[in-house]
């Protein structure tokens with residue numbers, strides 16, 4: 433039988449040491465656990481252990497500082513870093529200093545066991561810790577679970593050249609993530625070149641991307657260098673890839689398959705030397721179904737998908753982001769401002785259809801225009817109420833979905849009651865607000881036929897009757 437593998441754990445939290453030790457022992461590993469970085473270091477120097485799991489903040493030393501030292505004396509020894517300080521900086525530092533994996537706390541034990549298994553099975557590769565870019569001033573802000581997952585993915589991708597597809601609504605930070613992938617990746621000394629498919633006339637996209645020869649089309653007076661060539665040695669960011677015209681898609685697919693391209697009107701193949709990061713706010717799978725996007729190109733681009741969640745799905749990030757944007761506004765010369773707790777609540781209650789960009793714009797506007805140093809809740813509520821809402825061709829406000837429409841109404845309602853009477857029975861009242869028009873419309877569509885209306889709604893007939901009574905809906909006689 434194989435010798436059991438030994439895992440060294442360093443964490444100053446006794447509960448975590450116990451939980452980890454028990455779980456690992458149950459899985460057949462030998463475990464040694466300590467609360468201090470110094471003891472861990474001694475074990476490592478003595479040649480003990482097959483894997484290290486270490487916390488970041490320990491009383492005597494920072495676990496992240498240990499990682500490169502461990503990698504230097506024991507290059508074969510894998511290190512897993514876990515941290516409650518779940519910022520982008522920690523994830524990037526851990527990876528760049530040579531950690532095998534980074535796990536934000538709290539983590540799932542099953543996930544940890546999976547990581548341990550992978551770490552022990554991975555072939556030993558001596559790695560020189562990369563020289564570190566300044567990780568403290570990292571641009572990505574937010575500590576929600578969703579953002580932590582993104583930090584981990586981005587951190588892992590800094591050591592590869594894999595193609596990445598970033599999806600997310602407008603303003604969620606797609607370009608920022610693309611830049612982070614470049615700035616902290618292997619190609620950071622090369623150029624970062626961005627091209628937005630939606631911003632360039634369709635007939636010029638191929639020439640923009642691949643360059644053109646003199647006389648290739650009307651107006652091509654000289655040879656033009658394309659973005660592929662400009663980005664050589666660096667990263668090419670293809671923004672709004674869903675808007676790429678079909679011919680350009682075919683050409684791009686060929687480049688991805690063959691690793692080389694020709695300019696428009698040219699014949700000589702040029703080697704492509706770019707890392708591709710693509711982004712879109714559109715649903716590419718739907719575009720594929722509609723025949724507007726090539727499925728084979730999608731699979732070539734979607735090697736590592738990163739989905740950026742809308743801001744309303746990570747409300748806990750709003751305070752951090754709001755402060756970050758106010759700090760940035762101050763750094764750019766605007767007066768420094770703070771947000772009152774009520775202002776913060778008002779920000780958290782907003783639906784942010786424009787995501788982080790909308791929040792950034794609001795913070796800049798308030799920093800520039802609001803006279804007091806502390807911004808109050810009323811001021812934020814007033815600004816948000818005035819925020820431009822998406823309008824249709826007839827100038828009517830058009831919330832994108834029923835959920836958004838309901839949310840918007842509820843926000844106004846809540847804001848109006850913030851300082852006044854306590855709200856009661858909200859749940860029933862809101863449901864009644866939705867039920868009333870729903871039943872009215874179903875009855876209208878079936879010309880008052882309750883049997884048909886019940887079938888349409890998927891309700892039992894008696895339930896529908898009861899609801900009609902409760903909601904005091906008018907019954908159209910003679911038709912049911």
Ligand SMILES: Nc1ncnc2c1ncn2[C@@H]1O[C@H](COP(=O)(O)OP(=O)(O)OP(=O)(O)O)[C@@H](O)[C@H]1O
Nearest residue numbers: 571572573574601602603604605606607608788789
């Ligand atoms: N997590 C974040 N931390 C800090 N700033 C952010 C974050 N997310 C977005 N921002 C800021 O919000 C603004 C919009 O981000 P960005 O331009 O990257 O969005 P996008 O998804 O590419 O938008 P679009 O699809 O409209 O091009 C930028 O100024 C960016 O710096």
